[in-house]
Amino acid sequence: MTRPRKAGDPAKWPEACARCAEHHKVAVRWPDGGICGYCYQQAKRTRGTCACGHEGVLPGRIDTLPACRKCSGVRLNVDCIGCGTEDELHSGNRCWSCILAMTVDRLLSPADNQPPSPALQAIGTALKSMKRANSGLTWIQQPHVTEFLQQLAAEPVITHARLDELPASRTREYVRGLLVEHNALPRRDELSTRFTAWADQALERIASQNHRDIMRRYIRWHHQRRMNQMDEVTQGTFLRAKQAVTVAIELLNWLTAQDTELTEVNQAHLERWQAEGPTTRGIASRFLDWAIRTNLIDPSLRLQPHRRGTSPRLDAAAQTELVTTLSHTADMNPRNRAAASLILVFGQQVSDIVQLTWENVTVTEELVTITLGTVEIALTPPLDEPWRELAATPTHHQTAAHPRSNWVFRGGLPGRHLQASTLTEQLSAWFSSRAARLGTLHELTKLAPVAIIAEALGYSPATIDRHAIDSSANYAQYIASAAATRKAPR
Known part of the structure; x- marks a missing residue:
């Protein structure tokens, strides 16, 4: 990932970059001019097919189009001596993927030079095949991860029970998830x-x-x-x-x-x-x-049940404003915008949203539909836009954590969906998920019969009925108040 750009400084760096026209330190001079460090890094990572037919790294420019080294005259070493492919090099004239593979082999090999256990071989194969090798190398080189993997490498057999004996940590559970996702351990709840x-x-x-x-x-x-x-x-x-x-x-x-x-x-x-x-x-x-x-105590015994206070809910105007804002903002990623639309428009619970799979969503050139209950609902523009982006570039698809995952909202742990608490926290900067959901259901029950809403949105009829009663009660209070106002002497 390209480093975030700092503001340019014309006083310190008078020469503007030939690519971005901003004033940063020039890192290299190519046929199209002085190139700043940011654009230099981006150029090394630009891949595609040149107009001449060459496939690989396209660091140069011809007019505004990326071009290969031969066509553009750019001098840049992107030839890996390990695998022979064109790619951004990490060190020793080797690409990130080759360095990752060498690091994995070193860490997962037992001290006696014996081959790693079948379980660790499965993890090694998965890590070495990652599309985003820099992420894998960053993760595996963390001291606590390195120590944990070296400890596992000394184990002749790896089981859930053996992992349970190790100190509890996020690394332990992440590695366990990798073992499960790559069929080295059986899946368990x-x-x-x-x-x-x-x-x-x-x-x-x-x-x-x-x-x-x-x-x-x-x-x-x-x-x-x-x-x-x-x-x-x-x-x-x-x-x-x-x-x-x-x-x-x-x-x-x-x-x-x-x-x-x-x-x-x-x-x-x-x-x-x-x-x-x-x-x-x-x-x-x-x-x-x-x-x-179980006949342990007298059946007549009772406690006052624990009841929550009346939860606040967003009114219709606030909901409409939020939908309009979030449909066009660039400050929220597509995943969160997709989730926000399901809460604000369809009153979905966050715990249900994070469990959606791509079997629930259909994306075609003409239409995006989603099944929440038993009814397929069409998402009209602009509500369909974040779903199209997610379908085109699913998150976490370039790591070893989700090789076969069908989750729409993929989580940080291998094979798991996003935690509901995590999504709620991410959305909290914009709105309260609970208040928005209750407000949506409150308004929807004014527009359609309980049975239809329940079937379409995947709620039980009893739940929607409670919201309908609440909505009707508020409306009844309004009618009573209006009637009293009309009868009052003037």
Whole structure:
């Protein structure tokens, strides 16, 4: 990637660059004039087919068109002595791809000069075949990555269990993802595995052995059983399970402090415990519901459920202004503009947006369509523009992380989609995703029947019905207010 340009300085560098006409230090003189460092770097990375038919690096210019060295008279060494191709050279007259391959072989080879394990061979092949070799070399040369890969190189066999024994880190999970994506390890549900490991540690916080046994049953037969029935555990399910277990442990430890077993709890205990703490203690009602179903406590026991406050929502005018602004701005990348349109126009949840695949999107020369529920929806200009850009240049496609990925919103970890929290944070500079989504659904329920909106947007009818009731209630209040105004004496 070309370095960001600093502002030119005519006083320091009087001569303007022959390519960009800006005043920077001249790095080289070619037939078309003095070339600044920025344009020099860009020239070395310009590839294509010259008018003469030559395919490769086109550093020169003939009029305004890129041209090969022979046609333009540019003197530049871009001949790799390793692979023989024309490319930007890294060092020792070798291109970035050759240096990356040499570095990979060096790091992944065991100390006894034996060949690397089959798992590491798969990673090595993937890294060496990256289209953007500079990214791979930058990543692998980080000290913590180098150390981790050298540690793996000493392992005769690499398994999920062996990786789990290593210190937890983002590098460990990234490498695990590479192993899975390149078929060196079987795929497993990482969030389910993370919850199991977290739950084992959480059990140690319980003061009473009896309560610890109860919580172990709750975790196993409620949360883990539910996760095992899912095709893939979502981030939301993972976080809600952790929250439910955490609050339940607080309740059990409080009962232990009161010298009370869960089987002896009464309504007075629950009311006192809930009154003494934050409103999130109401989340323990999920645990109590399970305890009732398993005949551990009296079925009449109740907590005041935890309810969120009324969330703000964007009004129609603010939504329209945002759609207009984001449809034409150059300050937001195509991926975020595509996501923003789904929230502001179709009321989609961020957690659903990040799970879209290219099977949900069809891009043709004439039309872009997207399937959110069971209905294929056409995206009219300018809403279709970011989707066309994404289809033409998908993100992360030049690294080893996503060799076969079909995600529209590809994440930083191999084979994974973008985290919903990451996308929400990226959009927060422009608007609140939740407020925008609620505002959109509020307005949509005024325009079409509940069943049609639910089917088209992929919501349950009950969810859309709640928004419709809210919308109708507000409208009813407006009618009542208008009627009272008309009846008032003048």
